[in-house]
Amino acid sequence: KNTYSAESRGKLLRWFKSTVRHMGSRKTNMIAVGTLLHTESLLARFVNRNEFQNWNNKIIYRAVIHDARREDLWERWAKIVFFQEKYKGTIAKYQFDEENLDFDAIFPKLRERSYVMEDSRVASWFDCLDEGFKASFPDYSERQFQQIEMLLKYFREEQGGLKAADSFFNDHKELMLEGSKVLWEDQHDYYSLMKIKKIEGPYEFNREMQNDPRNLEDCYFNPEKFQYWTKKYETEADLLNDFRDELDFFGACDPSMGEGKGKNLDYSAIIILARHRKEGIFYLLKADIKQRTPEELVQDIVNCHRGRTFSGFVMEANLFQSLFIHSIRIQAAQDGVHTSIQPIHNTTNKEHRIKQLGNYITPGWIRFCRDHERLLEQLTDFPMGSHDDGPDALEMALRCANLTPPGTKWASLTSDHGSPELKILPENVRDPNRREYGSDYDIYNDKLENDPWDDDD
Template sequence: MPSSLDSALFAALGLRAKDLALLEPDLERWDASALTPAQWNARFLPHYFGTYPPALLHRDFDAALHNLHLARGTKRSIIAPRGAAKSTWKTLAYPLRCALEGWEPYVAILSDCSTQANNQLRHIRLELETNQRLASVYRTACAPGAEWNESKLRLKNGAVIEAFGTGKKIRGHRNRSARPSLIIFDDVQSNADIRSAELRQHAWDWATRDVLPAGDERTNYLAVGSALHRESVAVRLGQLAGWTGRTYRAVLSWPERADLWDEFERHATNLADANKLETARAFYERNKAEMDRGAEVYWPDRFPIVELMLKRAEVGATAFESEYQGVPGVPEGAEWPAEYFDRTDFFFDSWPADLVFKIQSLDPSKGTSEKSDYQAHVLLGLSQFGTLFADCELRRESGWVERAIDIAAAWRPEELIAEVNNTMGLFTPAAEQVLRERHAQGRPVALKYTETIVSRPKPVRIRALNDYLRRGQLRVKNTPGGRLLAEQLRDFPHGAHDDGPDALATAVLRMQELVT
């Protein structure tokens, strides 16, 4: 019968005594296939799953993976804390079982480098070669097949599990006639990979142009990872049409006594104290009742609040947010701290009625390809209380002058200001032509427009936004363009694009000239 640890695990999962009967040592092959993922994991991989009762997210994993092989074409992305056993569930136990049962003829496991991907496969291979529980039930499948190496396993039942590092070619791979039937993205980017906009784009291009087309309409895709950056693959996959994205946080509810936890962190990081961790823990034990008040964590048996707060003190608040809270990280060296953009009132839905001044700016670009700069159209309003409200359209199209005038016709700004450094004098003639055409069509637009040739370096201009952000006096409209503007502000000065912040700064500087 199952051990007491197994019994505790099943009790925590709400299973009954008759469920435990399925786990007798003489378990038959057909009985094994009927087990839920949690039951199967506890029976065959107790060394991975028998130490702690499951977290709430593991119950979700159990439900989501149960009979997933029957629901073809599923696409799911999970952002979960470090140490949450997400890889153990989804990159070890699940593909191992799928191959043994013959549910998935070809499983592809993807990690940030070939070494890491092969290491994931090595854990699966070790179970196939040494796990007597598996061998007693899956007698044929556990035996090595024709291919049995560090990057590819072909089981005797014909199932294949293959490992790939990020950037490696997967499109075109087959197991006989079968394309990959299960593709698992497991932390396909490292911290180093997400610091560069070019590397982030390279990983995304690989994921969307090589990996996703490698499957077919029946392929199941699973992605697991941490929110290292808003443009990380795991985050962006969950935002795609047809995908389901879910984020799990380590701290579900923060403790009420932030003052005591601040003191705890000071103890934990006191370089003058050779026993700083012991000092911090002693402080916690003395104040445990007060410090625990209000706290709720995702896996209390494995990571109580004190352990998570020690980790937060160790890695820093920003890293903790991305690695444990699922909040995409701010790039190293970003101009402004994340809290400027995480205010609950940073985004707004409707323009306020008390705007006393409106202006529009245009940062043009003649490119229309994916790699071109955006044409940035910024709408900026000043409220009677001094708060700036902004929206933005970021486009790549040929008719940018026409678009600017269409926006102005609806926005009705006091002025449209266009940066013309790279337009070769084309803006004014083009604008005049469009306005004449509108008038002839019976759609006149009353518009004052001004050209500006900027001489100050772009970073200097954009830093004109600093005081407004610091004081919480800049709000952005909750539109696709507004959200992209906010992302570019977060990433400045190391983002792939800064057209939105540049156009916003142009509007702010011109507004300052006109209203003062």
């Protein structure tokens, strides 16, 4: 239970770092073995995070190494298991529809109340039809519960459920196993693993058998929907050479310095997008998410502008964060780099803003890079994860792009302080009060009102 408490996970991590890691001598070897039950657990940090870089042989074992290729046959098999399709006498789901049974609700409740792995144990589901189960469906009549009992009967007998699915599998075995590979064939062959996955549910299966504790049902963004430009291009240079002058560049930064000192600093995120002017597809070129000091963040943003002209680059300017923009301009002037930083003030709930990314991720309007592991992890864990700095910056970059028509240029001006100041040309500015995909925002002129560094007086 400690795995699911953020406070307990933090205490365990501090105990390990302060006590366990310093035990033994220089010749002492430590071996950590276990199952990953949470994305922020200590074991997950060992294998996924950079804080234990001196640990060697970080291995994650998964029961299923490669899935079978014929997904269509496995989809049919799953329908047969749950009486949604006939096969050799299977009683089809629609024969029970007159009783108005909610199959999507019934089967999860049955799974909660029994641990079913083999056909011989399906009979134990009859024990689940107690008062506790019936209380989950207060509107059901005795006639409907009798229909559920009949359904379980077909699970046991030759003409239905797993028995019929077994027949289907045996008739298509070679095709259904094509391309599959498992870790321990003698313990769990591929077919037995697929039974466990279907009966227990994908979350329990992925956590216990695949060392993947993420529950995709709780996560807003499904990683299976992510599309990647690295599938076609090996490097960013290859992508840019292919499109040449057809791209506009946009950037955003979430400073997120927050509280903490030293190693406990919050993450800050810098995102760079390239938008194809005709197709409208966004290519994610940079997702720099890490812990750094304010000075390091300022320099990193300046470096992003070296050799690249942005059509828009925004930085969150809520509260003290607006002070960063002035520091960036000073550093850019010292380095001889032109910047195009605009402050952006977020007035809408962050979680709501990030959720709007789904309108672009699901249909493939955003193409990711597989090298950006931390961003992909934060998107997958959202909204359950501990950090969302990357998705927050991605939303701001996308919002900036949606404000900016294709081919927009930024005009370079000089402020009273002598630092480069870049403003978007007035003829290219959309109405800042227009709300993009339900999100509230305000983009201000980059000349801050009541500039705290204004010493002209």
